[in-house]
Amino acid sequence: MKKEDYYKSYCLGCGLCHSCLGTNYSISEKGFKAPDSVDLSFAEKYCPVSVDNCNASCSSDNIWGDYTEVKRGYSKDSDLRKMASSGGLLSEIASYLLEKKLVDGVIHVGVGESPMSTKVYVSKSREEVISHCGSRYIQSSPLESIVEILEQEGTFAFIGKPCDVMILKNYLKSNPELEKKVYFMLSFFCAGMPSFKANDELVKKMGCDEQIKSIMYRGNGWPGFATVEGLSGKKYTMPYSESWGHVLGRDKHKFCRLCMDGIGLFADIVCADAWYIKNNKPDFSENEGRNLVIVRSNIGKNIIEGMEKEELVVLDGYDEFEKEMPVIQKYQYERRSTMKTQVFALKLLGIKLPKYKLSLLKKYGKFTDFKAKKNIFIGTLKRALKGRYR
Numbered sequence: 001m002k003k004e005d006y007y008k009s010y011c012l013g014c015g016l017c018h019s020c021l022g023t024n025y026s027i028s029e030k031g032f033k034a035p036d037s038v039d040l041s042f043a044e045k046y047c048p049v050s051v052d053n054c055n056a057s058c059s060s061d062n063i064w065g066d067y068t069e070v071k072r073g074y075s076k077d078s079d080l081r082k083m084a085s086s087g088g089l090l091s092e093i094a095s096y097l098l099e100k101k102l103v104d105g106v107i108h109v110g111v112g113e114s115p116m117s118t119k120v121y122v123s124k125s126r127e128e129v130i131s132h133c134g135s136r137y138i139q140s141s142p143l144e145s146i147v148e149i150l151e152q153e154g155t156f157a158f159i160g161k162p163c164d165v166m167i168l169k170n171y172l173k174s175n176p177e178l179e180k181k182v183y184f185m186l187s188f189f190c191a192g193m194p195s196f197k198a199n200d201e202l203v204k205k206m207g208c209d210e211q212i213k214s215i216m217y218r219g220n221g222w223p224g225f226a227t228v229e230g231l232s233g234k235k236y237t238m239p240y241s242e243s244w245g246h247v248l249g250r251d252k253h254k255f256c257r258l259c260m261d262g263i264g265l266f267a268d269i270v271c272a273d274a275w276y277i278k279n280n281k282p283d284f285s286e287n288e289g290r291n292l293v294i295v296r297s298n299i300g301k302n303i304i305e306g307m308e309k310e311e312l313v314v315l316d317g318y319d320e321f322e323k324e325m326p327v328i329q330k331y332q333y334e335r336r337s338t339m340k341t342q343v344f345a346l347k348l349l350g351i352k353l354p355k356y357k358l359s360l361l362k363k364y365g366k367f368t369d370f371k372a373k374k375n376i377f378i379g380t381l382k383r384a385l386k387g388r389y390r
Helices: 003-010 016-021 040-046 051-056 078-083 089-099 126-131 146-150 162-174 196-205 240-250 298-309 321-328 330-337 339-348 358-365 370-385
Strands: 025-027 033-035 069-075 105-111 118-123 156-159 182-188 212-216 225-230 235-239 269-273 291-295 313-317
Touching: 003 033, 003 040, 016 040, 016 146, 016 162, 040 051, 040 162, 051 162, 069 078, 069 089, 069 298, 089 105, 089 126, 089 156, 089 182, 089 269, 089 291, 089 298, 105 126, 105 146, 118 126, 156 162, 162 182, 182 298, 196 212, 196 225, 196 235, 196 240, 225 240, 235 240, 269 298, 291 298, 298 313, 321 330, 330 339, 330 358, 330 370, 339 358, 339 370
Parallel strands: 105 156, 156 182, 182 269
Antiparallel strands: 025 033, 069 291, 069 313, 105 118, 212 225, 225 235, 269 291
16 A cells, blocks of 8 residues: 555544645545545654554553543533533633633534534634534544634634644644644543444434434433434434444544544543443443543643632542543553554454554553453454454
């Protein structure tokens, strides 16, 4: 496979090359963006699938990456807590940054012109942040106008998928005149970007046979139900464990299956679901939302301390973090601890892979046992033969 084809094949459609180089995109059958042309020097510098960037996501000795502190909690705004995908902390942090005038705008993604589309917004008030909150389990391109945005007056916070944060951070390091424009970066645990086809399948399995007016993947409770509203006003729902576990999570971008950074390694603060544990498994029954909060920088620590002092959030320390994480975030744990096994299985089938250093992947292998590796090896072969890595 030529290098250009490799980058096209694994492109996540973040939009940076469009913003910087004017690159145009085509849409694949599954609804993912891919560039019509590739500037190799640009791709090797910024793309998550480049050798340097792949291996940067394996640099920490800790399987959960470097951090200064870990907490659990939620926003004291009960309406936001109920509306948000988890405990509302990402929106609460973004609002705090705006209200304290630490930034002039928050760059993030929300619903686009149609229900199954996304759009980049620059929110400048708490109301705007909250109006665009919520999970979007479909193609998003949060960097497609980033240069234009950063040329505006003021400073910004950025909320994006872990890969988006890494890309933007690398870009800013290479462009020091813009580096001070982005004061703060937020992310969330990401298990992958589902295809448009998976979204279409979700709507059908929910029993909706009419044109849709809106789709809500989570929220209005924790984890909340996937909810589709048709033009007739009728609503169709499905539990999160089914919508993600049986539909959306089965058909996602192929690089997402091979990504070692679903845990926001390069963000100042990353949030995730702090699931309760029942029978040694995550409890997906409806509860009041609760976030896991991993603080990865001193700036992040200062922000959290400021919010606690003003009693905007309810947070407690999480001493059992590393002990419980293999249960509450099993997918993230297994993906990082068994990636070497997955890579080995795919190499046997001749699939072109991101070039991780096996010595880096090996150190995470000690966190799991032979049985788990065996299951991943067999499962990877089965998924590959079904075309999940195409």
